[in-house]
Amino acid sequence: MINLNKVKLFIFVFFAVALYSFSSLEYKDNDSKADKSLEAFQTVLEVLRSPRCMNCHPSNDVPKVGDDRHAHLFGVVRGADDHAGPVQMCSTCHQDENNEYSLVPGAPHWGLAPKSMGWEGLTDAELGAVLLDTTMNGNRSPEDLVKHMSEDALVLWAWEPGGERSTPPVPLNEFKAALRTWLDNGAKVPE
């Protein structure tokens, strides 16, 4: 005789175990995605913290120059729209490309990032939070951020700055791959 209660119990235990294993697998999967995203974000941070990026992302109103990140000469300051001025604008000297005669560097829309995107002195978590905060990042979704960081001509100039200028510590293709991994795995930032 089949004991109906035993069968019921067996079925219950079977499904409970299956459900538990399945959900813990899912958790594990989520954990490893988050880890991947966070790991990729560290690569992204290495780039963001390089002088090539940081010099135009100051937390104050003074653009920085060079690997020693000294203040821009001539008392240049941010100005009303992040392009200095109102008399001497960034474009007074900087054009859309490096100038081989004057040796003045240039790229499209040369200027500072908005003050809300000043990164100087921020911890990893603070920088991550600022990056994702749409009220501070120019209303950019994580996808928009990746697009900006991998396609904007002024950002890309960092890898071809000309002269003796250093480039970011991560090659462009690796940086782009890290951005993709960061995004595809949930755009996680440290807490």
Added chain:
Amino acid sequence: MKISFKINGDQKTIDVDPNMPLLWVVRDELNLKATKYGCGKGMCGACSLHVDGKLHRSCSYPVKFAEGKAITTLEGLSKNENDLHPVQQAWIDENVPQCGYCQPGFMMAAAKLLQEIPNPTTEDIKQNISNICRCGTQPRIIKAIKRAAELNNAKTS
């Protein structure tokens, strides 16, 4: 490469290396000698002129970017000597130049300054004009810019 622009109201087409600094074009191709070569590195301001109303250091401005635009040099700041720009008149009134080499650049920067800040303080002037004068005429330049502001106000009131 052929490049066309207006300079001091005249339409011109030139045929030069598109990366040639606008300063060289202005001085050597168009024979307008007010704009000066100082450092050639965007640092001194002697080569300052206006392109589409914006202040530019022409030693650091490839002429190709001037295509279709309107350039003004010191020669074009006023129509003639009987109707000087307030900056030109003030420069005469205050006897500003010493050797004179830096002055055209300062005057073009001053003209732009007055458009943006019609009544500039000394601090405004110092903050917004970073040109260099090796003869040390800066105190007279500051006086002249304030004088130009007065002339400008009198003209427009």
